Structure formats: structure tokens, C-alpha cells
Amino acid sequence: MSKFNELASSISSKVRNSLSIGYGSSISTIAEETFLSGIREKRFYLSLLYFTVFPILIFLVQNAGLIVQKGTGIALYQAQIQTASLINIFYASFFLGQVLIVILSADAIAGEIEQDTLSLLRSKPVYDSEIILGKFIGLLAIIFLLESPAFLLIYFFLLVRYEAGSIEVYLGTIDEIIAVLILVLLMQGIIVAMSLMFSTLFSKTLYSILSSMLVLFILSQISGILSNTSNYVSFQWLVNATLPEIFYNIEPIDANLPSLGAFILGFSGIISGLLVLAITILRNRELN
Amino acid sequence: MEVVVALESVSKFLNKKPIVVRMNLSIPRGALFGLLGPNGAGKTTTLNLMTGRLKPTSGKVTVLGLDPWKERVPLFRKIGFLAQNPTQHADKSTLRFLVYMSRLRGYSREEAYRLSRDAMERLGLSPLEQNIVGKLSGGEKQRLGFANALIGDPELLILDEPTASLDPKGRVYVMDLITRLAKEQNQTIIISSHILPEIQRMTNYVAIMSSGRVLVTGNVRDLIRNVYDENYILETDKPKLFVDQLINNGFEVTLDQDLLKVSANGNIRRLWSEVIQIAHEKNFLIKSFHPEHDPLESVFLKLVSAPTLEDAQNGEISQDE
Numbered sequence: 001m002s003k004f005n006e007l008a009s010s011i012s013s014k015v016r017n018s019l020s021i022g023y024g025s026s027i028s029t030i031a032e033e034t035f036l037s038g039i040r041e042k043r044f045y046l047s048l049l050y051f052t053v054f055p056i057l058i059f060l061v062q063n064a065g066l067i068v069q070k071g072t073g074i075a076l077y078q079a080q081i082q083t084a085s086l087i088n089i090f091y092a093s094f095f096l097g098q099v100l101i102v103i104l105s106a107d108a109i110a111g112e113i114e115q116d117t118l119s120l121l122r123s124k125p126v127y128d129s130e131i132i133l134g135k136f137i138g139l140l141a142i143i144f145l146l147e148s149p150a151f152l153l154i155y156f157f158l159l160v161r162y163e164a165g166s167i168e169v170y171l172g173t174i175d176e177i178i179a180v181l182i183l184v185l186l187m188q189g190i191i192v193a194m195s196l197m198f199s200t201l202f203s204k205t206l207y208s209i210l211s212s213m214l215v216l217f218i219l220s221q222i223s224g225i226l227s228n229t230s231n232y233v234s235f236q237w238l239v240n241a242t243l244p245e246i247f248y249n250i251e252p253i254d255a256n257l258p259s260l261g262a263f264i265l266g267f268s269g270i271i272s273g274l275l276v277l278a279i280t281i282l283r284n285r286e287l288n
Numbered sequence: 289m290e291v292v293v294a295l296e297s298v299s300k301f302l303n304k305k306p307i308v309v310r311m312n313l314s315i316p317r318g319a320l321f322g323l324l325g326p327n328g329a330g331k332t333t334t335l336n337l338m339t340g341r342l343k344p345t346s347g348k349v350t351v352l353g354l355d356p357w358k359e360r361v362p363l364f365r366k367i368g369f370l371a372q373n374p375t376q377h378a379d380k381s382t383l384r385f386l387v388y389m390s391r392l393r394g395y396s397r398e399e400a401y402r403l404s405r406d407a408m409e410r411l412g413l414s415p416l417e418q419n420i421v422g423k424l425s426g427g428e429k430q431r432l433g434f435a436n437a438l439i440g441d442p443e444l445l446i447l448d449e450p451t452a453s454l455d456p457k458g459r460v461y462v463m464d465l466i467t468r469l470a471k472e473q474n475q476t477i478i479i480s481s482h483i484l485p486e487i488q489r490m491t492n493y494v495a496i497m498s499s500g501r502v503l504v505t506g507n508v509r510d511l512i513r514n515v516y517d518e519n520y521i522l523e524t525d526k527p528k529l530f531v532d533q534l535i536n537n538g539f540e541v542t543l544d545q546d547l548l549k550v551s552a553n554g555n556i557r558r559l560w561s562e563v564i565q566i567a568h569e570k571n572f573l574i575k576s577f578h579p580e581h582d583p584l585e586s587v588f589l590k591l592v593s594a595p596t597l598e599d600a601q602n603g604e605i606s607q608d609e
Contacts, residue, residue, distance in 0.1 A: 029391045037379075116375040120436075123339065123371070124392035125364040287341040288302065288333075 026126045030134025031141065038104065038142040047100045051146045054097075056153065101143060101188055102212045105195035107205040108135040109282065114205060119287045128282040132196065132275055139192045144185060151181055186267040191216070193274035200278040200285070290317040292444055292476050293338060298347030300333055300500075307333045309500040310347070315478060315493070320470045322491035323480040324588065330500035331480040332372055335448050338478070339369050352444060365393070368442035372449045372480075374433030378422030382413060382432055385421050386439065393440050407435035412461070426453040434462065438469075445469070445477045451486055459486070466490050484585055496588055504587065511587055519580040520559065522548040525573040533566050549580065 038044055109131075112118035121131055144151075194215060198208040293315035300308040308330045315321045323331045336342040337349050340356030340363060349356055354363045377385050386404035387397070395403060408414050411431045416424065424432065430453050437445060450466065451459045467490055469475050481487050487494060488508065495505035504511065524530045527546045534541045539559070540551040552559040567574050581589065 025394050026392050029388070033388055040379075115378075117377055119341065119371060120375065120377075120389065121392065122341065122360070123364060123369045124389060125361045125394065126392050127361050286343060288336065 023127065024130065026124075026130040027134045027137065030121075030126070030131060031137040034108070034135050034138025035141045038138065039145065043100075043103060044142065044146070047104065047146050050100060051097065052149045054150075056150075098191060098216060099213065101191050102195050102209055102216070104142060105139050105192045106199050106208040106212060108139060108196050109199040109278075110202055110205040110208045111199075113203045122287060129279045132200070132279045132282060136189075136193060136196055136275060139196070140185070140189055143188055143192065147185075147188075183263055183267070186264060186271065189271050190267060190274070193271045193278070197274045197278040197281070200281045291315065292317045292319075292352055293321075293478065294348075294350045295334070295337070296348045296350075298337060298344045298349055300330075300337060300342060301345045302333070307500050308337065308344075311500070311502055313495055313502055313505060315476065317476055318470075318474055319476055319493040320467070320491045321476070321478045322487035322494040323478065323497060324484060324487045324494055325480075325482060325497035327482055328499075329482075329497040331482075331497055332448055333500075334497070335369075335446055335478070335480055339363075339367070339446060366442055367444040367446060368437035368440065370433050370437040370445075370447045370450055372452060374429065374436070376421045376429060376432060376436075378420070380421055381418050382408065382421055382424070383417045385432070386435060389436050390439050395440075403439050404435075407439050410438065410465070411435045427455050427458040430454055431458070431462070434465075441473065441475075443475060445475055447477065447479045449481055450479060451481065451483070463490050484588055518552055518554075520550050520552065520563075520577060521580050522550055522563065522577050523575040524548065524567070525575070529570070530567070530572050533570055533572075534563070537562060537566065539563075 107114075109118065112121065122128075191212070195208065195212045198211040198215075199205070202208045202211065291314045293313065295311050295313040298308060298311045299306065311330075311334065313334075323334060325331050333342065337344055338351050338356055340358075340360035343357045351363055352366050356363055377388070380388070383401075383404055386407060387400045390400035390403050391397065405414070405417075408417060411434055413428070413431055413435060416428060419428075421429070421432065430450070434447075434450065437447065447466070451462050454462060463486060466477060466479065470477050479487065479490060492508055493506065494508050494511065496503045522530070523546070527543055527548060531541050531543050531548060534548070534550060539562075540553065542549045550559065550563065563577065564574075566572070579586070
């Protein structure tokens with residue numbers, strides 16, 4: 001019991017100390033800095049182009065498909081096959097979206113180590129957890145900004161169809177549309193957190209990128225095997241995790257699968273775990 | 289006397305190589321403390337241990353009552369640190385860089401701007417406010433690093449080779465600034481350098497290091513009180529005649545460009561009394577008469593050349609200690 005009391009007292013003293021020295025105030029500063037530096041870089045504009053152009057193309061293709069599908073019999077079947085092939089080509093291309101997220105995130109800490117600027121951050125009263133959380137939030141904000149045109153497009157597209165009582169809308173309510181957008185962002189948050197963890201582990205950005213890509217690839221294979229699909233050798237899992245997935249297939253909201261809330265909680269848990277790992281690695285890193 | 293930095297039997301190994309070996313060091317509050325030693329003596333590693341950038345392999349480091357490795361954040365609320373060859377964000381303007389650094393100390397945006405501009409003014413960087421950091425000269429970058437360390441008026445300032453990469457004018461400027469800070473704000477300042485005259489000019493306490501060990505530490509005045517040089521330099525109006533007289537009196541003397549180098553032969557009292565007496569009797573004018581080396585330099589040279597250097601590398605000390 002006394003050991004429990006000691007532990008409780010130690011935790012409470014640490015919390016008090018953290019609060020008294022203003023824990024958290026640097027998170028917003030680092031997030032802001034990460035965001036502002038990030039959006040000034042060329043790779044951001046390349047990514048923005050990519051993330052904006054592809055959803056619009058898919059949007060156009062899908063709507064063209066709906067028009068073509070007005071035929072009957074073999075004509076309808078052929079039209080559906082053609083549309084599906086075209087959409088698959090675009091979805092396969094969205095693997096590049098994952099690569100871009102990894103590239104945007106992978107140098108968050110490794111880049112600071114390479115340029116020897118991590119020592120600047122650590123020569124200020126800033127907790128390692130503040131550094132990691134600040135970087136994570138800043139990077140997520142960049143990705144949100146990159147995807148916001150597509151998000152808006154999807155939101156209004158689904159909203160209009162929902163209001164029109166369209167049977168093609170799989171989402172029941174506007175709340176669900178927003179929840180799915182959050183879900184998509186969280187899925188990409190996992191990729192950011194993983195890249196950040198590898199970025200903390202390695203001192204070189206290249207190693208961090210390669211490790212993140214390798215893990216994504218392995219996960220895609222596992223996902224393919226578990227879902228017993230024939231296309232697990234493709235990047236279907238990665239494709240599913242990308243933004244346009246919610247365009248035409250919101251099957252995860254199916255009643256047979258865990259609820260959206262459970263997905264969100266699960267993804268948040270994975271992100272938290274990866275971030276805690278990154279903080280622990282950074283905490284024990286010596287700067288020489 | 290209150291101790292602000294205490295190292296108790298601290299060792300640090302990097303890649304199994306001893307860099308700092310069983311170091312004991314106490315730095316009193318208000319001291320202008322110089323960490324002096326040749327390149328590779330372990331000065332930077334010692335400062336890195338004091339600032340929590342490195343974890344000691346063994347021993348205990350306490351700075352302002354805190355363990356730097358475990359309590360880095362509370363410690364950095366009280367200290368300012370200038371690293372050797374400080375790096376900065378190359379793509380930012382100097383002002384934006386300092387504002388970012390200030391905000392990391394917990395200041396609001398407005399305060400950060402005010403403090404950054406103050407620090408830039410103190411370091412003569414105001415005209416470079418909008419210049420890009422990556423395009424600054426080495427000296428300007430060093431001054432910017434200095435401004436960064438000064439923000440928030442830390443009670444302890446740790447400066448690793450603060451005059452490195454500065455031009456002579458910059459060196460004088462920084463040395464004056466350091467002494468002024470110590471005098472006006474009663475800050476404790478720790479400076480590492482391998483340049484003895486600079487340490488001597490700036491500091492009142494010194495630790496001489498070599499091969500990861502502190503060879504001697506203390507007040508500069510106490511250290512040089514009983515130090516005598518072997519050779520003394522004498523400048524006179526009649527150098528050749530003076531040389532003859534000294535040789536006749538049994539001294540070893542060499543003449544180099546009208547300057548006489550007289551050996552004390554271990555008897556400093558005799559040297560001083562007889563040289564003065566000869567000058568008086570023969571009516572020679574003594575223009576100057578001083579040790580060949582500066583007293584602190586003599587201490588430094590004697591200590592650094594002593595055979596303690598290889599101890600650590602010869603396996604006397606293992607990492608298990």
C-alpha cells in the first residue's frame with residue numbers, strides 16, 4: 001500500500017511540476033513552426049497539386065460513369081466494367097499519396113538531427129513529448145490542408161446527394177459524413193505517427209522513409225491476406241486508406257463491422273502508441 | 289560559497305572511449321569560470337554533460353540543484369547555452385529565428401519580439417533583422433547564437449568556445465560583453481576555450497583540463513601566486529654590456545634582438561636581487577623585466593605536458609567503473 005502511495009505521490013508531484021512550468025505551451029509553437037515551414041516547401045505544392053487533381057478527376061470519372069450506366073443489359077455491364085477499370089487505375093495511383101505523406105513526415109526529427117537543429121530545441125525548456133506532439137499536429141495540419149479541397153468536394157457532393165435522397169449515398173447522416181472524414185484523417189495520422197517514430201529512431205531521413213514504406217508494404221500484404229482477397233499483392237490496403245476510398249465505397253460502416261466510433265478509438269490508440277514510442281526514443285537520445 | 293555546478297566523479301565514455309574521466313568540479317555562484325584545455329581535452333563533453341545533452345556513464349552531475357539529464361526542462365528555464373559552432377535554422381530571418389527560440393522559452397508572441405529585438409541590439413545585430421540566417425557570416429552566426437543564449441536573462445550562461453569563428457574585432461566585442469554581463473548582472477558564466485589569453489582575460493576561476501581530466505582548478509590569482517617562470521625577459525638601454533655583466537655573475541643569458549633572456553636556474557630570489565643590483569651599480573636602465581611566459585600559461589604548460597594523458601587509454605580505467 002505504501003508503495004502505491006509513493007507511486008501516486010510521485011506521479012502527482014510530476015504532474016504538479018509539469019503544470020507549474022507550463023507544460024504544453026510549446027506544442028502549439030512547434031506545431032505552428034512545423035506547419036509554416038512545411039507549407040513553404042516545394043514538396044508541399046507538388047503534393048497539393050496531386051491531392052487536388054486526383055479527387056477531381058475521380059469525381060468526374062465517377063459521374064461520367066453514372067451517366068453511362070443508364071443503359072441496359074450488356075451495354076450497362078460493359079459500361080460498369082469500363083468505369084471500374086478507369087477508377088482502379090486512379091485508385092492505384094493514390095498509392096503515391098501515401099508516399100507523399102511519408103516524405104512530408106519522415107524528416108520531422110531526422111532532418112533536425114541531420115541539420116543539427118534538434119540541439120536548439122533541446123537547449124530550450126521544451127519537453128521531448130512537446131517536440132513530438134508539436135511536430136505531429138503540425139504535420140497533420142499540413143496533410144489536412146492538402147486534402148481540404150478534396151474533403152470539401154466530397155462533403156458537398158455527398159451532402160447534395162443526401163439532400164436529394166439519392167440511393168447511392170451510403171452514409172445515413174451528415175454527422176456520418178464528418179465522422180468518415182475524421183476517420184480518413186486518423187488513418188493518415190497513423191502513417192504520420194509511424195513516419196515520425198522512424199524519424200526519431202534514425203538519424204537519416206532516407207532510412208526513415210524506407211522503413212515507413214517497408215512497414216506500409218508489409219501491412220498491405222497482411223491486410224490482403226487477412227481479408228482473403230486475391231489482390232493482396234497490390235497496394236489495395238494502402239489504396240483503401242486513402243482519401244477517395246470514401247467516394248464510392250463506405251462499406252466499413254456496415255452493421256456487421258465495428259462501429260465508426262470503435263474505428264476512431266482504435267486508430268487513436270494506434271497513433272498514441274506510436275507517438276509514445278517516438279517520445280521514449282527521443283527522450284533517451286544523446287546529442288553529441 | 290554557493291555551488292551552482294557540481295560534478296562528482298563523473299565519467300563519460302563515447303564508443304567505449306573515455307572522454308571524461310572521474311571528473312570532480314565545483315563552480316561557485318557568480319563565478320566567471322573558464323574551462324581551459326587543448327583540443328580533445330573533453331571540454332565540450334563536460335559542457336554537454338552539464339546541459340543534459342549527454343548522460344554520464346557514471347558519477348553525478350548537478351546544475352542549479354537539478355540533474356541535467358533527468359530535469360532538462362526545469363534546468364533550461366534557468367540557463368542559456370551557446371554550443372560550439374552553433375547551428376540555426378538557415379532558411380529563417382534572424383528575427384524570426386530568435387522569436388521562435390524565445391517562444392520556446394514560454395514567452396508570448398509580443399514578448400518574444402521585444403526580447404529578440406533587445407538581444408539583437410545588445411549584440412549589434414539590429415541591422416541584420418531581416419537577413420536570412422543561412423547567408424550570415426560565421427561571426428554573425430556566432431553573435432546570433434549568443435543572442436539566443438542571452439534571451440530571458442538566464443542565471444547561468446554556458447558558452448562553448450564563444451569566440452570561435454569570430455574576427456579579432458568580434459572576439460574583443462564578445463569578451464567585453466561577457467565580462468560586462470558578469471559584472472552588471474552578476475551572472476554565473478562558464479566558458480570553454482583552448483585560447484589561454486581569452487580565458488585569462490574573461491575569467492576569475494579556471495579549471496585546466498587534459499585528456500578528460502581536470503588537472504587543476506581554482507581562483508586564477510591563487511593558481512599563479514606561487515608560480516615562477518624559469519626564464520625572464522629583460523629589456524635595457526645597453527643590452528650587450530648587461531649580457532657581459534650577467535655572464536660574469538654566473539647567469540645563463542641569451543641575447544635576441546636587444547632582448548635578454550635570463551635563466552633563473554631555480555633561484556628566483558637571486559635572479560631578482562642580483563639583476564636589479566647590477567643595473568643599479570652599472571647605471572643600466574631597465575625598461576622591462578618579466579617572466580617569459582604568462583604565469584597562467586606556465587601553469588597550463590606544466591600541467592598539460594605532465595604524463596597523465598595516456599592513463600585512461602592504457603586501460604587503467606574501464607567502463608565498468
